[in-house]
Amino acid sequence: MTDKEFFKVTSMETALQMTRTFPCVSKEVLPLGQCVGRILSQDIVSKIDLPEFNRATMDGYAVQARSTFGASESMPALFTIVGAIEMGEVPTVSVKAGEAVRIATGGMLPDGADSVVMLEHAQALDDQTLEIFKSTAPLEHVMEIGEDFRRGEKTLLKGSRIRPQEMGVLAALGETHIPVYRKPVVTILSSGDEIVPIDQTPDLSQLRDVNAYTLTGLVQLSGAVPRYLGIARDSFDELHGFLENALAEADVVLISGGSSVGSRDFTIEAIQALADAEILFHGVSISPGKPTILACSKEKAIWGLPGQVTSAMVVLHVMVRPMLERIGGLSEGQIGVGHQVSAVLSRNLASVQGREDYVRVKLVRREDQVYAEPILGKSGLIHTMVKGDGLVRIDMNSEGLNEGTPVSVILF
């Protein structure tokens, strides 16, 4: 056997398919104030009409629209002011033709009124007399009952992310406690005899545990909860023990450096000794990131990641984060949304057919166009990630991309 046969490389398409086989995490119920960024685990059906009554959306005068027809600056229409409604008041007056009621934004339209004339288009001559300079249409500056959300309507869908505006909707519907998915828990363990904690000064044969921190940050930004377990030496027993602990508390386990040459055999052995374990793939046709392992034990995902931090980051962005979003309950259509922007390639990029290449780029705006500018420098240098804004994918069937090609940039 030659060294080349070490990997039976799996295509990216097949590999991604395998990442889709893991079940969603369980559900929980949270107070609304804690829900920003979380994923709804049920559809939300409105129990009320919103608004619950015809509501003014401007400060002005409630009138019957037809009484204003033909009004203009040069020929104002005269109205009689018959009252005033503050926001929060139930009107006691009603409005007939030629009558107007002062109304505040959010106020309840009085019976008879069907429109609101803005303050800017009216002038009170005295307490009872109003000039209106502009005609208004029915329902202008009025929000009709149920116009925002109707009783019985599915207002928000299971699997959608709760942004500030969805929090507002839930508040408006009186939903104080929200059914959401738990955040996936991701345990991170580093493997390798050469890895030392970052507060130690490594000797020439050691490396600080850089990846644990990078992965911690990425997992957190992926909407999951990172838990760092520490550094496992390259021994079957130690790694196996770590893995059993990791699986006990996690939905997903990341073994940093677990696919590196020194650790690879121990990683695979230690995984295979777990209950109900299966190696799904070992080696993927992407660059960087080829020596990646995905396994499962009791329906939980175990990733063996490259030791080179930049490779591990690419694998996290293109394979692990989508998986975390998916098992975190996010609907298929929203996965990856918000992590990608469009740009145009600033120069030709060569690539090798038969694998997906991920090239680091910087986003640069020139005039009205955003360009993705490939970053030079060796792929293992972390400063290429610090200088970069994201990744451009080159398809496995492509020999490269030409300058000017529209590309989608996966943001770091």
Add this chain to the structure above:
Amino acid sequence: MTDKEFFKVTSMETALQMTRTFPCVSKEVLPLGQCVGRILSQDIVSKIDLPEFNRATMDGYAVQARSTFGASESMPALFTIVGAIEMGEVPTVSVKAGEAVRIATGGMLPDGADSVVMLEHAQALDDQTLEIFKSTAPLEHVMEIGEDFRRGEKTLLKGSRIRPQEMGVLAALGETHIPVYRKPVVTILSSGDEIVPIDQTPDLSQLRDVNAYTLTGLVQLSGAVPRYLGIARDSFDELHGFLENALAEADVVLISGGSSVGSRDFTIEAIQALADAEILFHGVSISPGKPTILACSKEKAIWGLPGQVTSAMVVLHVMVRPMLERIGGLSEGQIGVGHQVSAVLSRNLASVQGREDYVRVKLVRREDQVYAEPILGKSGLIHTMVKGDGLVRIDMNSEGLNEGTPVSVILF
């Protein structure tokens, strides 16, 4: 005085200028693991070279590059294997012309070697004999000492956001505790006799406190810490009391509904009664969001926000969030970055000259182009924010934007 004179409207440019007058928050030192998303409060100068020695970036064989010149599949070069170096080992062998040492990714290059030949381009015939099929260049698959970061170099700059890759750099440099800016604390108080807590069923004259939740979410996504104080009635004493409490613990105060007709006078009076208080503006030339108040007391910002939730959200996105990023220490060049994407307008948009208009849009991808599709529906409806992805700005000097215009979309 007519109602129209109620606002002396400030131009958006002047208003934004005023938001830039507030000082940065104080600093703190955090363990590295908690730093993702935080802003560096000092430059980070590397105390070491990274890497600290010449390091292999691939599994392969360390050689002298010139010994491989001319090697090809049909005419392999023959090498003598003189040893193997595991990652984490200090080499005891050195490499002369025609010699090769098996080396693992991350391994330390032995004396004499200046390049690494990938496993794929070599084949061991026996324990001592190696065929190499491809010539390699000096420093190929080698990371040179200091190539990533040099001792004494400013590796990361004050005011930059700590992403996962910056966490990695800090870990590599052995920085266990990081100088960052505190997260700005933003107290949120709702004002208005008509506002009730969301667990109450409002009668027809009341509204649930929708805005407090929307603002809480937005403040959190802006990198600040929201603190909800509750609902102040429309009385000078109550609002003033709330404000004094709010200022005691906050860097910024948001008065939700504080600029609405019912609350506006109380808001201004209550602010003016604070120590060292000044109203900076009251009314801005944007739509929606015109009736916005900005004041300061003891160098802290106090915002009076429109009661209409969609208007309040626009003000938060275009005025408050950039201010929070700035007082949170983010460098000028990074403010707003990551919240904007480029798109092309899908249809004509009319606008009124003399004010900045913010139009809600949905992002739609067709072929290689992302389109910003204006959302129809009354501006006060929160479902327009739920259906939308972001805001397109129409300049105050513009009468509108034509279909096909490239636009920048501020993401919700």
